[in-house]
Amino acid sequence: MTHSAQRLETEAAFAASTVKIPARPRPRSATARKVFPYLLVGPAVAYLLAITLYPGLFAMYQSLFVVKFVNWSWVGLGNYSRIIQDREFWAALGNTAIIGGISLALQSVIAMAVAFFCYRDPFVRGWRIIFLMPMLFMPSAVAFIWKLAFNDGRVISDILMSIGVVSNNVDWLASIWLARLTLIVADVWQWTPFLFIIFVGALQGQDEEIEEAARLDGASWSSIFWNISLPMMRPIIVVAVTLRGIDITTMFTNVYIMTQGTPGGATETMSYFIYRQGFRMFNFGYASAASVLMLIFTIIIAQTVVKRAFKSGKS
Template identity: 85%
Template sequence: MRTDAPSVPAGGVASATPDRSGNPPRRRSPALRKAFPYLLLAPAMIYLLAITLYPGLFAIYQSLFVVKFLNWTWTGLGNYSQILQDREFWAALGNTALIGGISLTLQTAIALTLAYFAYRDPLIRGWRIIFLMPMLFMPSAVAFIWKLAFNDGRVISDLLMSVGLVDGNVDWLASVWLARMTLIVADVWQWTPFLFIIFVAALQGQDQEIEEAARLDGASWPEIFWNISLPMMRPVIVVAVTLRGIDITTMFTNVFVMTQGTPGGATETMSYFIYRQGFRMFNFGYASAASVLMLILTIIIAQTVVKRAFHSGKK
């Protein structure tokens, strides 16, 4: 019986099958084979560098000048020297750390609690998609909703009055801590689902045999979660909280829509400070210097947290 399959020599390696013209197929050179994966990735890398590296380098370059529209005056490190003596800069940095720290702590605690129940309870497990809905809204829409609830629509004040907790309408922007609380509530409501879905995925990805062994030893589910699941989730928690913390440092939409930095700059975050310097005072070089300093500080903190967390985990 005749067959067109190529014969295999004694060494076990099939010879190259010639094409219809009778010539053997051309093989790529070793250099081209090594470069081929990089050529496939090149368009995506060029795009990412264009939208990330170039703006960053341009901001660093611009921070060395006093920029007033088309008038660029060289100042070297003058903007950095001035900004380190600016009380408003340090106040904005403190507000970012305070508001972001409280918000991140609440988000982590609530997300872990929801993940604890959603992972075990069949009823809640079937409705997990509901917990993700706040994250699907546009940040500007969320800010307007909470602004309406706290300030313009007096929804929260009416609810508090209906249960007898307050006697009249509450001016949420008149108090420093009440104004900060409005930003924290809005941020927690929208971004807790981000941590929740990561924590649930981490629980589902754990080895079920370890949990079953602990259950056979008589451990309850709270004990299993606290002593086994939570330590195993530590790398995931660190990475998720770090990513969420980096994102919190760029909190702008809620501040811009809800408080505008009031009262007295108590809710002005770093992002809003940079926006105000650049697009209200038109001091673009000063705003770029603040952006560069914030970027450096964020990288240092994030790198330190992740490095210490994973280093301690190896011990």
């Protein structure tokens, strides 16, 4: 071996001895691996609890008192016994069920029909945001637009008169069902896209090979939809409709801006009833009791619907 080869060998050995091999990180213990995911979501959970759990607990506590600003008088379940005998409470609950039920049914049918006719359209795939435009408007702006169309600006009445449906201007707030119709139309216009985008996403996510096999067997589009697509969409439909139904129970903005509960309280929903008791009549404890009862009713109905729907889907 020559002198230069020996020198290269020595330099290589020296370089290898000076290279620091990075230490491998110590594996985390089983406890640390279990706790780490909770630490990641902990701040978000704490924030959600702060803005939801605390107000709810405070409302439950406040419902046990007669509250007039700073004067709190303990009544126990007195507010609940009063509210159960309150006809206005049950009327508001019935109005919420009628207006919300009709609105939810129309939204579901329209959203499913539109999704069925265009879910394979490339335009829908690429431009879904266009279908969400009504949802992007502020609820107060939508309420003002429909108030102008129905009442203040008489736009709808002028259109109906121009096509010969009616002969005179329609007073939409003079009739119970016409006043309810204004709220239903405004809610359907704004929130049908919510269900549509969920339904069309569910239809587009289904396996195309199943549809192709059904078409090869001679099945029509409607038969494929009713017998294949719709049963496969059952869990998604139930969850989407339940979420939308829960949101409808809090309908307030449209009522506050468009009808103010008229005529004769026929359009007063539960949210507006709670607002009127709390911020107009200053019965804060009574309003809190109504809120708690409404929460209980909503949870019971939503739980029952979801449980029955998923149970029937398994059978």
